Amino acid sequence: MPQITGKAIIKVDGNQWRTTDGCKLHPGGVEREPKVGGGKVHGYNEKTKAPELDASVYHTKDTDLTAINAIKNATVIFESDTGDRYLLRNAWVGSQEALDAENGTIGVKMSAESCERL
Numbered sequence: 066m067p068q069i070t071g072k073a074i075i076k077v078d079g080n081q082w083r084t085t086d087g088c089k090l091h092p093g094g095v096e097r098e099p100k101v102g103g104g105k106v107h108g109y110n111e112k113t114k115a116p117e118l119d120a121s122v123y124h125t126k127d128t129d130l131t132a133i134n135a136i137k138n139a140t141v142i143f144e145s146d147t148g149d150r151y152l153l154r155n156a157w158v159g160s161q162e163a164l165d166a167e168n169g170t171i172g173v174k175m176s177a178e179s180c181e182r183l
Contacts (some may be wrong), residue, residue, distance in 0.1 A: 070145040075120055077156075078139050083123040085170060090143045090151060091117045092180040116153055116180035118143060121170045133173060134161045141175065142183075153177035 072086045093116035097109045118141060122128065137157035144150045155178035162172035 068147045070147050070149065072146045074142075074144045075118070076142040076144070077136065078141075082120065083125065083128075085121040085123065087121065088143070089117075089119040090180075092151065092182075093117065093177075116156075116177045118153060118156070118175040118177070120173050120175075122173055124164055124169050124171055128171075130161070130164060130171065133171070134158055136175070139175075141177065150183040152181050152183050154179045154181075 073084070073088045073090070075082045075084050075088060091114070093114045096112045096114040098112065099109050100107050122133070124130075135158070139156045141153040141156045142150060143153065153175070156175050157177070158173060159176045160174045164171050
């Protein structure tokens with residue numbers, strides 16, 4: 066019986082982040098939107114979708130919130146507990162959520178130029 070992904074390790078420029086379980090990776094590529102009218106589906110159009118990574122990072126005394134928010138042109142590795150690995154090239158932080166003092170986490174959303182399976 067094959068193992069199913071349940072958690073992941075995130076490395077940004079070689080440094081492993083302290084992340085919660087539940088990180089999400091969308092490899093990007095093509096997004097297709099149906100085109101409808103007159104009660105029929107006529108086809109679809111395609112749009113390019115950038116790769117995206119959503120992570121919740123634990124905050125410690127060593128976590129620099131401003132440095133995380135300034136990340137651009139980074140190399141990111143997403144490795145699942147099944148051993149499946151993805152490389153995000155020229156990644157940047159698109160948004161960073163507020164520090165959640167109750168849970169000790171910050172949400173980070175990254176995008177990248179490309180995503181490839183290793």
